Each structure stands twice: as C-alpha cells, then as structure tokens.
Amino acid sequence: MGCDGGTIPKRHELVKGPKKVEKVDKDAELVAQWNYCTLSQEILRRPIVACELGRLYNKDAVIEFLLDKSSEKALGKATSHIKSIKNVTELRLSDNPAWEGDKGNTKGDKHDDLQRARFICPVVGLEMNGRHRFCFLRCCGCVFSERALKEIKAEVCHTCGAAFQEDDVIVLNGTKEDVETLKGRMEERRQKAKLGKKAKKPKAVESVSKPDVSEESPGPSKIKTGKPEETSLDSREKKASSAPKSAAANGGSSGKVGKPLCGATKRSIANSEESEAYKSLFTSHSSAKRSKEESAHWVTHTSYCF
Structure with a gap:
C-alpha cells in the first residue's frame, strides 16, 4: 500500500474532496490598488494620473504605453x-504629515x-x-474624500475654486x-465630442470652398446670352472693317505707299501730291x-540699257 516504515495515511490524503476557493486578502488588495501603478x-510616484474609470497610474508608464502599443505588452x-x-x-494630492516613508528604514531592519x-x-x-x-474632479484634478463632498456641498472645488458638475466627480478604485x-x-x-467635431467640419469646409462673388464669379448682367455663332460672325466683321483703317493710318503717318487694295484704282506717282524729292x-x-550726250556710254542711270 506504500506505507513502508510504519506510516499510516490519513483520510484527507487518500480521499480527494472539493477544492477550497482561494480568498483574496483584502489588505493586500487595497495595498496593491492604492500604492502601486x-x-x-x-x-x-509623482506625477500620478487617473483615468476616467478611477484607476491610478504613473504618468511615465502611461506615456510609455501610448508610445509603444504592442500586443505583447502585459x-x-x-x-x-x-x-x-x-x-x-x-492628480493634485495632499501629503500626509504622519507618513515617514523610507526615511527611517536605511538599514532595512524596520517594518514598513x-x-x-x-x-x-x-x-x-x-x-x-x-x-x-x-474621488477626484476631472476638471481640475483635486482629490477629496466622498465624505467631504457630502458634508460640505458646493458647486465649487474646495481647494482651487473651480466650478464642477456631477459628471466631473470620478470615484477612485470604486x-x-x-x-x-x-x-x-x-x-x-466621447460620443458628444465626436458629434461636435463632425458638426464643425462642414462649416469650415464651406467657408473655404465659397469664393468671393464680386471677384471671381460674374454677375447675371455680365454673362453673355448670345449664341456662339452670332458672336463669331460679329467678331469677323469687326476685324475686316478695322484692317483697311489701320493700313491707311500706317501709310499716311510714314509717307510710304503700301500695296493697293483689291477695290482701289492705280495712280501714277508723277500725278500724286508727294514732294519732288520723293518723286525724283x-x-x-x-x-x-537724260539724253545720251549728257550721260557717258559706260554709265547707265537705270538698271537696264538704253
């Protein structure tokens, strides 16, 4: 039976009964919640922060968690x-003057x-x-006991004087x-904050997309209502009528005779009203x-021979 040496087994060693439910030590649980991150x-350690569910954290640990959100992180x-x-x-915490901390435990032989x-x-x-x-106030971060808020009812923080509402009161480790x-x-x-952001975005987009009406978009009186074919014919007629006027103006100002137009008659230069110097x-x-006697036989006045 395995009882060598005269050992006598007891009943609890041979018969397995129901497992006892392990109870958590309340004192150890309170120490873990209120003294550890x-x-x-x-x-x-300061600075100490609290979330919207009332849990306590070290601010450095929260920043490291936000920078490195890995799935393997515990x-x-x-x-x-x-x-x-x-x-x-x-959180704005008030120190306890009776708490000495680790000052007297320099040798490690003192009970904390x-x-x-x-x-x-x-x-x-x-x-x-x-x-x-x-509990603490979400608007300012001041920490009070729930008894203080119940006994001294006020709509203003007891320490800094900031106004708060019932939604701003968050219980710590509740x-x-x-x-x-x-x-x-x-x-x-958070849903209200999202809806507020969505309501602000369309207004900002409309203000950016709407241009100045006076500068960019023409008014109803400035828009042309005529057909494109009629406008093109009118422009061609105006160009044709302005061309002979510009040619005549250029010829009169410079004193030179240009090419005759298709409907104009040819005139001789001798009968024209130009100066004698120009006619010569x-x-x-x-x-x-000139006669042949007046000019030498090897010199010709013009480019052709007489």
Whole structure:
C-alpha cells in the first residue's frame, strides 16, 4: 500500500474532496490598488494620473504605453480605453504629515507600515488607504474624500475654486457598479465630442470652398446670352472693317505707299501730291530722263540699257 516504515495515511490524503476557493486578502488588495501603478505594477510616484474609470497610474508608464502599443505588452487590456494623454487627469494630492516613508528604514531592519497612507483628504483629514471612498474632479484634478463632498456641498472645488458638475466627480478604485457607471459616462462624453467635431467640419469646409462673388464669379448682367455663332460672325466683321483703317493710318503717318487694295484704282506717282524729292527717286520723273550726250556710254542711270 506504500506505507513502508510504519506510516499510516490519513483520510484527507487518500480521499480527494472539493477544492477550497482561494480568498483574496483584502489588505493586500487595497495595498496593491492604492500604492502601486495599475499598468507598470511599480510604486506610485509623482506625477500620478487617473483615468476616467478611477484607476491610478504613473504618468511615465502611461506615456510609455501610448508610445509603444504592442500586443505583447502585459496589462494592455486594462488601459485599452486610454487613447491619448488627454484621457487621463493629473492628480493634485495632499501629503500626509504622519507618513515617514523610507526615511527611517536605511538599514532595512524596520517594518514598513503599508496601512499608513501617503496622502490624505485636505478637507476632512482622512487617509487615502482604501478604507474610505475617495474621488477626484476631472476638471481640475483635486482629490477629496466622498465624505467631504457630502458634508460640505458646493458647486465649487474646495481647494482651487473651480466650478464642477456631477459628471466631473470620478470615484477612485470604486466597485464594479461604480466602474460600469463611469464607463457609461465616458462613452457618452466621447460620443458628444465626436458629434461636435463632425458638426464643425462642414462649416469650415464651406467657408473655404465659397469664393468671393464680386471677384471671381460674374454677375447675371455680365454673362453673355448670345449664341456662339452670332458672336463669331460679329467678331469677323469687326476685324475686316478695322484692317483697311489701320493700313491707311500706317501709310499716311510714314509717307510710304503700301500695296493697293483689291477695290482701289492705280495712280501714277508723277500725278500724286508727294514732294519732288520723293518723286525724283523713281524713273518716271523728268530728272531721270537724260539724253545720251549728257550721260557717258559706260554709265547707265537705270538698271537696264538704253
């Protein structure tokens, strides 16, 4: 039977009963929630931020997570709702004067009291160790106990004086019910922000696409209503009528006779009203008609021989 050496087995060693449900130590759970970062599992150090679901993080760990969103990274699902640094709020915490930290434990032989909290409520003085419910304001980041907000009801922050609403109050490390309500508020807030951005985009596009009516687009009086064929015929007639006028103007101003038009009669230069100096340039002038005696036989006045 395997009982060599005189050993006697007991009933619980031979008969397997139902497994006992392992209970989580509440004190250890509170220490992990309020003293350690949810993402990196390191001790919380300033600057400390909180998400819209009320979880605490180190700001450096959140920035590293946003820069490197790899699937292999541990605890990525816990921060899947954090899309940018705007989704977290930096907390304004009040130090606990009774907390010494690691100052007296220089040799490592002193017991650290983890039940003593580093931060307290600035209004009531309760320690932020998980025994009491704490919350922060999303608009300014100030942290208070829930008892302080209930006892001293105000629409203004007790520390900085910033105005807030009920939606701005977020419970830190709340229960499952608190997380579900905060998640619903977060989704509604993000949907409103998306709708607001979509409503602003068409207005901006219309303002850019609409040009100035006076400069670019012609008015109804300036638009031509005539047919293209009629306009082309009118333009041809105007060009034909302007051509002889320009030719006559050029000939009168320069003093030179151009080519005669198709319908004009030919006139001799001798009978024209030009000057004698201009007429003497041509062979039809009387000065060009010389006798053979007046001119040498090897020289000719014109380009042809007599």
